[in-house]
Amino acid sequence: MTKRAIVASRRRVGVAPGRRRRTYHHGNLRRALLDAALKLVEAVGPKGLTLRATARLAGVSQAAPYRHFASKDALLATVAEEGFKALTRAMREAIGPLAGNPTAQLQVLGVAYVGFATSHSSHFRVMFEVADREAYPSLRAAADGALVILKGVISDGQKAGLVRAGDPADVALAAWSVAHGLSALLVDRQLVELGQKSADELARGVTQHLLTGLATSQSADAGSLRLC
Amino acid sequence: MTKRAIVASRRRVGVAPGRRRRTYHHGNLRRALLDAALKLVEAVGPKGLTLRATARLAGVSQAAPYRHFASKDALLATVAEEGFKALTRAMREAIGPLAGNPTAQLQVLGVAYVGFATSHSSHFRVMFEVADREAYPSLRAAADGALVILKGVISDGQKAGLVRAGDPADVALAAWSVAHGLSALLVDRQLVELGQKSADELARGVTQHLLTGLATSQSADAGSLRLC
DNA sequence: TGTACATCAGTGAACGCGCGTTCACTGATGTAC
């Protein structure tokens, strides 16, 4: 292939028209691929995502991603890991202002979880669809981060006598189930008939019901109801 | 191709060895394809399922399924529909013996839901992954069936003063979220660390927490705790 | 400051593969007479 032909072909393939790269190197292709993957999941779902389409959307050749990710699975695992880190951050930020009030913290955690799921639905869907989490230790660690926060708040609540006693893991499972269930139903669009309410309102209502169940009689009338 | 060659080739392709069909016609290929699809989902997940593999597992040629299903999606929609019908049946059977006791009914509904999800995980996964439910009206109807039962029990509970007042749909959403969340977490194997408990135990514990939240003070001490 | 050169981050082409679906066909079945 002549030099002329190569240049012409590059022009043909191009990047997004009008945004042709000025340099041969991309600059931050790793980041661009992750973003492209998220956009694709949004458009066609996790099972419709292909590595070739991701490269295409990022404006590079189909082989380019292999400079940054060992395989398609590795790309997805990275997306999932970033998702868990963002979720953990969101949860941490939600409970920050409420230090010392575990009951309120528990509710905002639920709301934060559902909020993350609906506003980052591509992340959320990938997070729970990575085939083999054990193959990616840093993903595994990131996923644990969120659970650690939840368990901490619950055990704080128990120490303060505001949350039912019992294995924190059991109580955490109940809390996690509500938040995860509502999130999954919303993200999978199973709830079209409840359309008029915002995800936030739904989350507040649903977690409220659970919280009342988790509260001790001491806190039931005071703490848990304050937020609504 | 000569007749001899055709016969030889058919013998080569065969059905499962030793189980070669006696007749040219299968008998109940539709059923066999649905069962094969479930087995495949069990083995490789919904996104790994292919129509060709389904046909292979059922022992017929790759074109045969088209005598019974218009497309791969139609096959999956039928699997999902059967799943929703089985779930509805399980829910109906669970609440039957407890007629007149809506609080207990609410709990067994949650346990039945989680039980269905874990013991029919292939069905469950397909049920919530069919791309366009609206394209299959009978699937849509089957999916509504389960929700109708749940709403009925809730409104019974409200009439009897045993469940918090409010839009039954809101309360149903809370109940559905817990059951669905726990189911999704179990089916996606997010709960390896809680391994020693059975799905049943988990379901009872988790729904119990929610129920206490949904109960009125009238029922809180009596009805809802009786089952555990 | 200039330059040789190692390394990095892309490229286009190719590999082999399995997929969903369609087609013309044929063996099996059941029904009207």
Place this chain on the structure above:
DNA sequence: TGTACATCAGTGAACGCGCGTTCACTGATGTAC
């Protein structure tokens, strides 16, 4: 009861396609001297 024939439910081959991944390559970058 026997038979002609329409219909049903399979078959094997083929179509076109896009996929994940590998390869030898080359332009760009940065660093040692």
